[in-house]
Amino acid sequence: MFPGSDALIHKIKSAVAALSSQPTGLGVAVSGGADSAMLAVAAAQYAAGQGLALHLFHVHHGLQATADEWLHRVHDLAHQLAVPCHSMRVTVSETAGYGIEAAARDARYKALHDMARVAGVRHILLGHHLHDQAETVLLRLLRGAGPVGLAAMSPHVERDGIEYVRPWLDVDRAQIVDAANSYAAQTGWQYVTDPTNAQDRYTRAAVRERLAPTLDARWPGWRDRLARHARQSAQAAQVLDEVACADLMSLDFAAADQSFSLASWRLLSEARQALVLRYWLGQQRLAMPTDARLHNLMRQMRQLHALGFDRAMRVGHGPVDIVCQKGRVFVAGRHANDDLNAPCTGPSH
The missing domain is CATH 3.40.50.620 (HUPs)
Structure with a gap:
């Protein structure tokens, strides 16, 4: 002693x-x-x-x-x-x-x-x-x-x-x-x-x-x-995680491929759209995007239908891509052979 x-x-x-x-x-x-x-x-x-x-x-x-x-x-x-x-x-x-x-x-x-x-x-x-x-x-x-x-x-x-x-x-x-x-x-x-x-x-x-x-x-x-401050931030982060988790489950979330509905995501407020995207990426152990990259991703997700029904989305994120296909948003490998000509069919909001 x-x-x-x-x-x-x-x-x-x-x-x-x-x-x-x-x-x-x-x-x-x-x-x-x-x-x-x-x-x-x-x-x-x-x-x-x-x-x-x-x-x-x-x-x-x-x-x-x-x-x-x-x-x-x-x-x-x-x-x-x-x-x-x-x-x-x-x-x-x-x-x-x-x-x-x-x-x-x-x-x-x-x-x-x-x-x-x-x-x-x-x-x-x-x-x-x-x-x-x-x-x-x-x-x-x-x-x-x-x-x-x-x-x-x-x-x-x-x-x-x-x-x-x-x-x-x-x-x-x-x-x-x-x-x-x-x-x-x-x-x-x-x-x-x-x-x-x-x-x-x-x-x-x-x-x-x-x-x-x-x-x-x-x-x-x-x-x-x-x-x-760190302890209080941890408590606040836990509450935000609970909100984000509930929001993700409300987006017709599919656990099998970790995908969610673009149309449902568009119904959320802008702040909760950003929150659920960060949570979704974190659950897949992917790096958090910078604010600029997140806002760019959100802009593309909102504008898909303004670009025409023959367009799909693929946004690079580190070693993977964030893809929207047939109204579903999911993560795919950088070299995946996805059919990106399929329309993204959710309604525009």
Whole structure:
């Protein structure tokens, strides 16, 4: 035990108790930094008390000169905690087209998924805390996100069959660092520091290094307020999802091909037309369109009949197309051999 550990362990206990199904084992994603390392320490104490198997997972990105040292440090921590540690090396492409940070995140989730399957666990704890949540809200505000985006990080989320749990989203990082320093003094194990956290060429580091100090000086409680905003946005997003789901079901929705009636869609208000389209795309795990692309899609869907009954619609959306054919709107593969000469037969509104 170490100072502050009881409160940190209790957060884990509450987060696990809130899960829809109780796990028989847990994984912890551990980079070697203070946050994830202390999560592993607290989780080890919690798991031992509950009779749960615990596994540490480390992803070696190879992006830092000290990456090998981090891997060894995590394995040393696992040995100290007497729990198994799994590590995987990944290759992060800087030419993926959507930024090194996003590419590293995707590679990390894939590696965690693969290690969890090997270890036989379905729940992985992540060490995100109050500072991470506030930074995420701020970044998404700056990028123009809506209610769904402003909900930021969820306390638990399912991804490819693995449920990721963030028990410390309302914990101040200072509390975690104090615990890490106390643990180091007691055991000699020292956490690592990622130099990219202070390199403001990375977007999140720029917020942390440039904006956060100014906000701390002028609005000391800004992180708590942004975290509260995230919780309220999550509630609003849930309500909007319920409305969108009900609207989609009212559009003569066909689950077999995820299609809906163009004529019924046209009866909705413009705001609900946009809402149901975003929900429909999200349910098919497709990327959200920009406002400009969404408005272009809606314009084409409204104008189909003004262009003549011999016209159909095919609008590119990432790797797929959004197609209107015979009065039905659906997603098709980019190279699908659909008969696009068939008329789109819904009435014009």
